[in-house]
Amino acid sequence: MNSTTVIVGASLAGINAARTLRLQGQEGPIIVVDADPERPYDRPPLSKQMLTGEWEPEKILLPAGKEDLGLDFRLGVRAKAVDLSARQITLEGSGGQMETTAFDSLVIASGASARRLPDSAGIAGVHVVRTLADSLALREELDAGPSRVVVVGAGFIGAEVASSCRKRGLDVTLVEAMPLPLERILGAEMGRVCAQVHIENGVDLRLGTGVLQLETETVDGVEKVVGVALTDGTTVAAEVLVVGIGVSLNTEWLEGSGLTLEDGVVCDNTLLAAPGVVAAGDIARYPSARFGRMLRVEHWETAIAGGEAAALRLLAEASGETPAVFDPIPWFWSDQYDRKIQLAGRPMPTDQCVVVHGSTDEFRFVALYGDGDHLTGVLGMNRPRHVVQLRAIFEEGASFSEACERAATL
């Protein structure tokens, strides 16, 4: 393919799309645009080894970003608008200068940004964790040894931030609006187990309560957070507040492009969003035959696999080959304290959930989820081998009861 490809987003999905395009024979220019000025880096360590101080930024550079693939990187440059019929993208440089670039094909991999609390802009001591700059700014405040860190949101990122703070010996209050952490992803039974993990690790866990308002003090003209008032009527003193309440998708530059934007960029089952336009990673929504619904997956491995698949999709379009269907079993991990949580699949919170190995009391177990006899998920806590083996059984199309039987033999 001797045409020009523009890739928006030089993170996991974008960089793997670029690498695949180049290695699979695209000879023409590959322009990789990212608003973040940093060299492409990996995000999972931002809430883990980067926060505890175990790792430095050089260690999280993405390997594909270091390879010599002849990519035209435009870092610190933001995509502002795209005209699909004219095949032109408008870019804004870090100095605000605008530029228009022509392309033949486009990869949308602009991912997501951390949601913030309303009215928290400009208040010192309030953090999110999505970018390297976010992680370094939070780490600097943790280095100063704050008397208490309050984490809002007990999802995966909030839980990992709480864990990293406890590893540093800091006092942590974790606030979650839902009655149990991760209930919408793992169901109530496993949500309870996750809550217990926080408690066992010395976290002050406040469930079923939200943030009413931030309490601040202004010293030397700087407004700084000192506490947070919760909807249950209590107040918690906080020198540092970390907000992990989910993400908003980076689709603003696609408004008016004609693409369907519905909680992500809507693609077909090959990640094609329009002729010559593909999407991958956190931003892509695609129909999954395996799960019988549209999926948008915010996992590390899906971003890699999606980036590769999106690139191959463009190459198939150019060569006239039949494109492959994208429908992997979503898989992710989360490291909390000394526990490794892994989930393969996409259970609904109402699915049945059966522990097939180990015990939840020991926080070392494997559980299977099923919608009737339809297997929908494999959850493991400190049981990576079983998760991987059951994921393979899942991949083969095993039913829930079959998977339960085979789990007993592993």
Next chain:
Amino acid sequence: MRIVVDFDLCESNAVCMGIAPEIFEVRDDDFLYVLDENPPESMRAKMEESVQRCPKQAISIAED
């Protein structure tokens, strides 16, 4: 082709075992064992996939 795992980085999440169980095995002691350090050339694609998919960048391929 020789498979080199940096065991200081490896966290035994078994991703590589999911890709190539004939080469990588995480056992009940939670350690990763490399079953064949010199996999046949026919396994190259799977070995490269393992390198790319290891979340810890712990696997590399040495050519000797």
